[in-house]
Amino acid sequence: xxxxxxxxxxxxxxxxxxxxxxxxxxxxxxxxxxxxxxxxxxxxxxxxxxxxxxxxxxxxxxxxxxxxxxxxxxxxxxxxxxxxxxxxxxxxxxxxxxxxxxxxxxxxxxxxxxxxxxxxxxxxxxxxxxxxxxxxxxxxxxxxxxxxxxxxxxxxxxxxxxxxxxxxxxxxxxxxxxxxxxxxxxxxxxxxxxxxxxxxxxxxxxxxxxxxxxxxxxxxxxxxxxxxxxxxxxxxxxxxxxxxxxxxxxxxxxxxxxxxxxxxxxxxxxxxxxxxxxxxxxxxxxxxxxxxxxxxxxxxxxxxxxxxxxxxxxxxxxxxxxxxxxxxxxxxxxxxxxxxxxxxxxxxxxxxxxxxxxxxxxxxxxxxxxxxxxxxxxxxxxxxxxxxxxxxxxxxxxxxxxxxxxxxxxxxxxxxxxxxxxxxxxxxxxxxxxxxxxxxxxxxxxxxxxxxxxxxxxxxxxxxxxxxxxxxxxxxxxxxxxxxxxxxxxxxxxxxxxxxxxxxxxxxx
Numbered sequence: 001x002x003x004x005x006x007x008x009x010x011x012x013x014x015x016x017x018x019x020x021x022x023x024x025x026x027x028x029x030x031x032x033x034x035x036x037x038x039x040x041x042x043x044x045x046x047x048x049x050x051x052x053x054x055x056x057x058x059x060x061x062x063x064x065x066x067x068x069x070x071x072x073x074x075x076x077x078x079x080x081x082x083x084x085x086x087x088x089x090x091x092x093x094x095x096x097x098x099x100x101x102x103x104x105x106x107x108x109x110x111x112x113x114x115x116x117x118x119x120x121x122x123x124x125x126x127x128x129x130x131x132x133x134x135x136x137x138x139x140x141x142x143x144x145x146x147x148x149x150x151x152x153x154x155x156x157x158x159x160x161x162x163x164x165x166x167x168x169x170x171x172x173x174x175x176x177x178x179x180x181x182x183x184x185x186x187x188x189x190x191x192x193x194x195x196x197x198x199x200x201x202x203x204x205x206x207x208x209x210x211x212x213x214x215x216x217x218x219x220x221x222x223x224x225x226x227x228x229x230x231x232x233x234x235x236x237x238x239x240x241x242x243x244x245x246x247x248x249x250x251x252x253x254x255x256x257x258x259x260x261x262x263x264x265x266x267x268x269x270x271x272x273x274x275x276x277x278x279x280x281x282x283x284x285x286x287x288x289x290x291x292x293x294x295x296x297x298x299x300x301x302x303x304x305x306x307x308x309x310x311x312x313x314x315x316x317x318x319x320x321x322x323x324x325x326x327x328x329x330x331x332x333x334x335x336x337x338x339x340x341x342x343x344x345x346x347x348x349x350x351x352x353x354x355x356x357x358x359x360x361x362x363x364x365x366x367x368x369x370x371x372x373x374x375x376x377x378x379x380x381x382x383x384x385x386x387x388x389x390x391x392x393x394x395x396x397x398x399x400x401x402x403x404x405x406x407x408x409x410x411x412x413x414x415x416x417x418x419x420x421x422x423x424x425x426x427x428x429x430x431x432x433x434x435x436x437x438x439x440x441x442x443x444x445x446x447x448x449x450x451x452x453x454x455x456x457x458x459x460x461x462x463x464x465x466x467x468x469x470x471x472x473x474x475x476x477x478x479x480x481x482x483x484x485x486x487x488x489x490x491x492x493x494x495x496x497x498x499x500x501x502x503x504x505x506x507x508x509x
Contacts, residue, residue, distance in 0.1 A: 006075065008080050011329070012321075012325060016326070018083075018326035030055065030343045031347055032359065033306070034048070037102070038352075042115075046112060048228060049232055054305070056234070056338035058298055059308065059331065060335050063328065064327070067324040070324040083281055083321075083322050083323060084324040084327040085311075086311035093264065093265050093307045094307075095156075096157075097122070100160055101119050116243075116305070117243035118246050120239045123304065124297050124300035125244075126293075129259065130262050130292055130296065134286045134290040145428065147374045148381060150370035150385075152389070154382065156389055158367050162367070163393070168353060172353040178210060179356075180360065183203050183357045186203070204358075207353065207355075225347075236302050237301070237302070237303055257421045261307075261421075266289050268309050269310045270285050270288075273288050279314075280318065292308050296308050378431075378435060384428055385431075387427075388423040391413045391414075391416035391420065392416075394409070415468065415471065422452055443479045447476070449478075450473075454468070454472040
């Protein structure tokens with residue numbers, strides 16, 4: 001019996017609702033990127049001429065490929081109800097790249113164009129790592145304690161995201177405080193806004209209206225926004241490769257951010273694809289991770305600097321009955337918006353103080369997730385993993401222009417801030433091992449920390465042999481102490497086990 005070929009439509013009515021849901025998510029990220037980068041001092045020529053078009057390339061490529069994967073799955077399983085995976089810039093990873101890579105690079109170099117090249121190089125490398133991780137991602141996930149990884153990311157979230165954005169919120173209180181209240185009431189309190197407008201969108205609308213009404217934003221901003229509209233060609237560049245020189249040179253410390261955040265991104269994709277499988281559409285996780293990595297690299301070649309991922313919102317699109325059309329339409333619309341400058345217009349009109357409260361909430365959500373995703377016994381590991389990024393924040397913000405201020409606070413701030421992500425993960429991992437009484441594992445993590453300190457990935461300004469000798473020796477001594485703890489634990493077990501065996505025999509008799 002021959003199976004009749006199915007007709008899997010290119011677009012159907014249900015794709016429209018799913019498109020608007022995905023469009024709003026991606027549009028918010030694009031506007032936040034533009035507003036934040038402009039607020040950091042990056043020129044419009046870089047933001048709208050390079051970063052936004054490059055990010056759009058990544059979004060277009062991934063959405064079109066996932067539409068192809070949906071078609072392939074539909075044919076394979078002879079079904080017409082297959083939903084394409086939602087795809088776009090990873091929101092948590094976007095903030096880490098903005099505030100953990102781009103902002104430090106800009107602060108340390110004082111050159112926005114060079115900082116952009118370094119961040120593009122970091123994004124390309126992140127995409128390459130995720131593509132490679134797709135072959136062995138499960139092994140890495142199993143051997144890297146979740147509390148350590150999420151705790152380190154929470155450190156970035158509470159300093160460079162929630163903290164920095166709270167400063168911006170209070171810079172124009174009549175705008176920022178009102179927008180923050182709307183976010184807290186709508187998102188945290190889960191109270192519906194007028195006309196069921198999403199709380200984040202309502203906060204931006206009210207915040208922007210207040211800024212114009214009270215004179216913090218002039219009518220000239222609208223004219224500026226309209227003037228930003230034009231033609232922004234999507235052109236490849238060598239920025240990713242030019243930035244590699246600095247990424248593996250003076251700013252080697254930024255590499256410490258890449259591994260954990262890339263693993264986080266790969267795991268996010270894995271979890272979201274698994275969720276979609278539970279909803280009825282089973283895709284190859286490894287292929288999806290490879291697609292995300294490739295899309296990130298492709299975006300970097302065109303100037304984008306943000307990793308991409310499969311969205312958890314895919315399950316919502318599945319429930320809406322969407323197919324592959326919403327994914328294709330998303331690719332087309334974002335390509336057009338980037339090229340015509342629509343995103344540039346919105347970024348000029350919306351003040352940063354109206355956007356900042358959303359980022360405060362996102363940062364706090366990342367911190368909350370770090371704790372909620374771990375057993376209570378691992379909370380100390382999450383907390384200690386967060387702390388090195390407080391030093392990194394102070395070092396990044398003040399060390400260039402006022403090193404004596406940092407030194408006056410504490411001599412340990414700068415070395416603790418150098419390679420903060422490595423330090424955070426390893427301190428967190430050691431703490432997890434201690435909590436689990438796995439002193440052998442704690443010893444291994446301590447020796448890794450000693451090696452990274454010795455070669456300069458941690459506690460040193462640059463790679464070198466014997467770069468941070470005091471710290472290397474310190475970690476070696478810690479490893480020796482852990483070996484002693486392991487010995488004592490083994491000795492205690494040798495004494496306890498025979499006694500337990502004897503007791504059981506007596507009970508049995």
